[in-house]
Structure formats: structure tokens, C-alpha cells
Amino acid sequence: MRHPFHPLFAKTFDVVKRRRVSGVDTLTLRHSEHGTLTVPREWTDLADPDPLVTPGQTAARLNARRLLELAALLRELNAREPAAET
Numbered sequence: 001m002r003h004p005f006h007p008l009f010a011k012t013f014d015v016v017k018r019r020r021v022s023g024v025d026t027l028t029l030r031h032s033e034h035g036t037l038t039v040p041r042e043w044t045d046l047a048d049p050d051p052l053v054t055p056g057q058t059a060a061r062l063n064a065r066r067l068l069e070l071a072a073l074l075r076e077l078n079a080r081e082p083a084a085e086t
Contacts, residue, residue: 001013001039001043001044002043002044002045002047003039003042003043006039008031008037011031013029013030013031013037014030015027015028015029015030016028016029016030018041021038024040024041025040025041026038026039026040026041027039027040027044027046
């Protein structure tokens with residue numbers, strides 16, 4: 001389990017079943033004390049690798065390029081707004 005807020009974080013389980021539920025890849029896992037549990041595959045180490053992360057590095061909290069694109073979009077939207085009457 002890799003989801004940082006899951007109570008079973010860093011525990012290992014056997015995969016019983018893989019399914020797609022409402023468009024989300026899920027895994028049914030076997031737990032020795034709790035029976036089976038179903039979690040999104042993204043919460044596990046079986047998740048697809050993040051294309052923005054270089055192996056051996058942690059994921060960036062902020063993406064500078066995306067922030068600059070957002071700032072430009074906000075400036076453009078602000079320039080289109082008619083001046084507010086006071």
C-alpha cells in the first residue's frame with residue numbers, strides 16, 4: 001500500500017483480483033486479519049509510473065511550467081473582463 005494516508009500504508013498484500021470499476025482500475029487484496037479489501041490500483045506500487053518523475057527522484061510538488069501557463073491564462077482572462085463599475 002503506497003497511499004500515504006491509508007492506515008495500512010507500507011504493508012504488503014497478495015492480489016486476489018484485478019478489475020475496472022466505474023473507469024478506475026482496482027485491486028482486491030487479501031489481508032490476513034481483515035479478509036479482503038478493494039483499493040484503487042493507484043494507491044499501490046502496481047500503479048503506472050508518473051511520466052513527470054525521473055526514476056530515483058521524488059515527485060515535484062509544483063510544476064513551474066504549468067504555473068507559468070496558469071499565470072498567463074489568468075492574465076488573459078483578466079484582460080478580457082470588463083472593468084467593474086464602482
